Amino acid sequence: MNRRLLILTACTTIIALAAVAVILTVFHGTGKGSASTGKPIPAGALESTQLLLSASGHDAVTPELNLSLPSGRLFPAGTSFDAAPLSWHQDGSYANETGTLREPEKPPAQVEIGFVRRDGRWLVTFEERL
Secondary structure, three states: OOOHHHHHHHOOOOOOHHHHHHHHHHHHOOOOOEEEEEEEOOHHHHHHHHHHOOOOOHHHHOOHHHHOOOOOOOOOOOEEEOOOOOOEEEEEEEEEEEEEEOOOOOEEEEEEEEEEEOOOOEEEEEEOOO
């Protein structure tokens, strides 16, 4: 009876470990470095950030986000963003950058801007004050 219990316990443990390995592989990649952190911000993402702050800001965001935004300019004229060096974090098609947002007549704010890569472009998915 003890031998049977030992074999059953060993098999259950092996199945549980295999399930954990499958889940980690599916949801977190294979660990071969698809995610990056602390990298220079790609030129395309910087361009999307500048477009977001311009009069054409709606062109920088995803269509889904655009549906929930008010019409007109998203940020006042004269708004700027200074990206923090090496603040780019990317995992596959998703990424974010952090930096300082400066809007006229407001104190500077630390923000995070999220992106998704679609059709060769970085589109903004969110902007959040930290």
